[in-house]
Amino acid sequence: MKAAPSAADAAALEWQVTLWSGEVTPQEQDAFERWRTAKPEHERAWQRVQQMGQRLHAAPGGVASSVLRRGVGPDRVPTRRKVLGGLGLLAATGGLASLTMDTPPWRTALADLRTGPGERRHVSLPDGTRVALNSGTAADVHFDARERRLRLHAGELLVTTAHDTSRPFVVETREGRVRALGTRFSVRRTAEAAIAQVFEGAVEVTPDGLPAAVLRLSAGQQARFTAGHVDGPHAADPLSTAWERGLLVVQRWRLADVVAELSRHRGGVLRCDPAVADLVVSGVYPLDDTDGVLASLARVLPIHVQHTSRYWVTVGAR
Amino acid sequence: MPAVELAPPHEVHSLYSHHHGWLFGWLRKRLGCSDNAADLAHDTYMRVLVSGRTPPPDQSRAHLMQIAKGLVVDQHRRRVIEQAYLETLVHQPPGFAPSVEERALVLEALTRIDAALDALAPKVRETFLLSQFDGLTYSAIAGQLGIAVATVRKHMLKAATACFAVLGGDTH
Numbered sequence: 001m002k003a004a005p006s007a008a009d010a011a012a013l014e015w016q017v018t019l020w021s022g023e024v025t026p027q028e029q030d031a032f033e034r035w036r037t038a039k040p041e042h043e044r045a046w047q048r049v050q051q052m053g054q055r056l057h058a059a060p061g062g063v064a065s066s067v068l069r070r071g072v073g074p075d076r077v078p079t080r081r082k083v084l085g086g087l088g089l090l091a092a093t094g095g096l097a098s099l100t101m102d103t104p105p106w107r108t109a110l111a112d113l114r115t116g117p118g119e120r121r122h123v124s125l126p127d128g129t130r131v132a133l134n135s136g137t138a139a140d141v142h143f144d145a146r147e148r149r150l151r152l153h154a155g156e157l158l159v160t161t162a163h164d165t166s167r168p169f170v171v172e173t174r175e176g177r178v179r180a181l182g183t184r185f186s187v188r189r190t191a192e193a194a195i196a197q198v199f200e201g202a203v204e205v206t207p208d209g210l211p212a213a214v215l216r217l218s219a220g221q222q223a224r225f226t227a228g229h230v231d232g233p234h235a236a237d238p239l240s241t242a243w244e245r246g247l248l249v250v251q252r253w254r255l256a257d258v259v260a261e262l263s264r265h266r267g268g269v270l271r272c273d274p275a276v277a278d279l280v281v282s283g284v285y286p287l288d289d290t291d292g293v294l295a296s297l298a299r300v301l302p303i304h305v306q307h308t309s310r311y312w313v314t315v316g317a318r
Numbered sequence: 319m320p321a322v323e324l325a326p327p328h329e330v331h332s333l334y335s336h337h338h339g340w341l342f343g344w345l346r347k348r349l350g351c352s353d354n355a356a357d358l359a360h361d362t363y364m365r366v367l368v369s370g371r372t373p374p375p376d377q378s379r380a381h382l383m384q385i386a387k388g389l390v391v392d393q394h395r396r397r398v399i400e401q402a403y404l405e406t407l408v409h410q411p412p413g414f415a416p417s418v419e420e421r422a423l424v425l426e427a428l429t430r431i432d433a434a435l436d437a438l439a440p441k442v443r444e445t446f447l448l449s450q451f452d453g454l455t456y457s458a459i460a461g462q463l464g465i466a467v468a469t470v471r472k473h474m475l476k477a478a479t480a481c482f483a484v485l486g487g488d489t490h
Contacts, residue, residue, distance in 0.1 A: 005482060013482055017474045022455030048486050052478075055485040056450060058427035059403075065451035067402040067428055068435065239419055247426075249419045284422045295364055307324075 008045035011035065016049045050122055055245065113139045115155065117267045120243060120287070128162035129169065132244040134188075135265045135287075143167075156188035158244050161201075171196075175226050176207040183219075186241060197222040197236040205230060248285045248293070255279040255301065259315055266290045268311025275317045276303050329372040333382070334363055341382050348390065358393070362386045392433070399429045427485070434480040445470055446477035 005013060015032050018024065036042050059067070113133055115121050121133045125141065127148060133139070137155025148169045150157065161169045161180045169180040171187045175194040178187050183201025187194060196205050198217045205215045208227040215230050217223055223232025242249040248265075250258055256277035263270035265287045279301050285293040294305045294315065304318045338359060345355035362385045366372060373381035403425055407416070416424065435443045441463060448454045448462065449470075456470045463470075 005479060005486075009482065009486070010479075013478050014475060017471055017478055020449055020456075020474065021471070022453075023457060049482065052482050052485040055427050056431060056481060059424040061451040061453060063403070063406050063424070064428060064431070065447060066406050067399060068432055068447055068451070238417075242419065242423065245423055245427075247423060249422070284419070284426075292364070292368065299360065 006045070008039075008041045009048060012042070012045035012049040015046070016053070047121055047123060050124075054122065058245065113137070113141065113150075118265050118287075118290075120246065122244075125162075127164055127167075130160045130162075132158040134158070134243050152187055152189060152194075154189055156186060156243075158184075158186040158241050160184045174208065176205060176210075176230075179204045179206070185217075193224045193226045195222060195224050197240065199236065199238065199241065205232075242284075243287060246287050248287055249283075250285075251282050253281050255281050255297075255303070255315070258297075262287075262290045262293060268309075269313070271314045273314065273316035276301070276315065279303070325367050325370055325372050327367075330363065330367050333366065333372055333378055337378055337382055338363070340379065341386060344383065345386060345390075354393075358386060358389050361389050365389075392429075395432060395436075396425070396429050399432055400425055403428060430484045431481060434484045435477060438477055438480060441465070442473040442476050445473040446481075449474060 004010075015035060018028055019032065036046055057064075113121075113123060113131070115133045115135055115137045117136055120135055123131050123133070125131060125148070126143060129148070131150070134156035137157065138153040139155075139157060140151040140153070142149040142151065146167060148164070148167050150159070150171045152171055152173045157171065159169070159171065159180065161183055163182060171178045171180075173187065173189055173194045175189070178185070178196045181202045181204065183203060184199045185201070185203050186197045186199075188197075196203060196217060198219050198221055200219050202216060202218045205217060205223050205225055207213055207225045207230045210228055210230070213230060215223055215225075215232060217233050220236050220238075221233040222236040223230055223234065225231065239249040239251065243265075248258075248261055250261075254277060256272045256274075258281045259270060259272035262285075270290075281297065281301070285296075294313070297303065297315075298305050298318075302318045304316055306314045306316060308314065341362060342355055342359045345358050346352055349355050349358070362382055365385050366382070372378075403421070435446065438446075445459055445463065445465075448459045449456070454462070456467050456474075459465075459470050460467045465473075
């Protein structure tokens with residue numbers, strides 16, 4: 001069991017409970033906004049509570065409702081509730097969305113988006129766009145009357161854009177621009193290139209220095225690009241966004257690639273010996289506990305995980 | 319990333335060499351399956367290792383048994399939830415077909431929520447389910463359960479705090 005929540009977390013939970021009521025007054029909304037923007041630690045606590053909310057609703061409401069009531073007789077769950085339920089949820093969500101959009105102080109608070117090693121965050125932008133930041137990500141927010149632009153310096157973003165026909169949404173990297181056409185997509189920077197993947201809608205990729213070489217990507221496609229070159233479209237990997245929910249999902253990956261991915265999510269050095277690099281791995285692993293993941297891999301593969309120190313770990317042959 | 323302080327390996331090793339056979343036997347008798355017992359015995363020692371400390375020698379077996387019981391309950395919970403989830407999927411509209419990985423994510427979340435809500439009083443649990451998964455407002459919940467709206471809020475805070483402990487953000 002974890003310890004009791006911190007003071008900021010406890011306050012954020014109280015606000016969440018108020019906003020969940022489905023009957024929020026304008027006074028409560030104002031008070032909430034003041035609290036949230038008063039201190040950066042309030043905002044961080046609020047984001048942690050939002051993350052709980054996302055995980056809570058990983059399953060559709062009707063499914064969760066019946067699974068979690070499995071011990072309760074079906075006659076105690078009136079069917080009418082399902083109909084009412086849908087409406088109630090919509091109303092509650094609408095309230096939250098408008099609240100976010102009506103909050104101008106946000107812009108300054110969000111001018112700099114950052115996560116450290118092993119840290120992941122979800123943020124809402126002033127227009128209602130939702131952005132998930134993977135481990136080790138840095139980005140700046142530039143919103144003006146003409147354009148909504150994120151500058152990705154390092155790491156990976158998963159963006160679900162809010163609809164706004166008057167202002168295009170763009171993610172910019174040193175390698176080029178990715179322009180959203182109403183959509184859910186990710187952009188990642190690696191040491192060698194940038195990678196754009198589209199999960200809903202479409203984007204246009206323009207490599208830096210090649211304004212005429214616009215590549216349109218539709219849902220299910222990805223492209224890798226550098227300044228002056230674009231490679232694609234190839235099939236996107238829908239499993240690659242599981243990090244948003246704190247998971248690494250792999251199917252028939254090389255061990256070396258799994259180890260490289262895990263090392264993004266922890267501090268220090270994590271190396272894979274070439275002798276075991278080509279072992280094949282499948283599974284669903286929690287990113288919060290990379291040591292536990294290594295231990296469980298060592299149980300099923302002929303490998304040995306050597307901890308020279310907490311920050312220097314080598315995966316080698318057993 | 320939170321620092322992980324491992325329990326002293328030689329102490330875990332001694333705990334292993336003295337009690338692993340006994341723990342494995344205890345689990346096998348309880349579960350009726352050697353493979354599963356071997357896995358859970360291994361997981362028990364992993365928990366001790368990452369917990370950062372080993373029990374005093376006279377409490378070794380009590381400590382191991384407590385962890386192993388928790389793991390057996392977790393495994394049972396996971397199976398019950400999975401069964402209920404698969405049954406529920408059968409009753410969803412034809413277009414609703416989550417992929418294998420979506421199912422895995424959903425099962426993990428549901429299992430954690432179930433564990434978090436398990437320790438709560440039935441009315442607290444029901445209040446939370448009505449609000450979060452059936453979408454009722456607090457007044458509607460108060461009416462349905464015959465309690466005051468203030469009590470609904472109190473129940474919600476209790477349940478949300480329990481869920482936060484197992485589902486909260488990564489920046490802890």
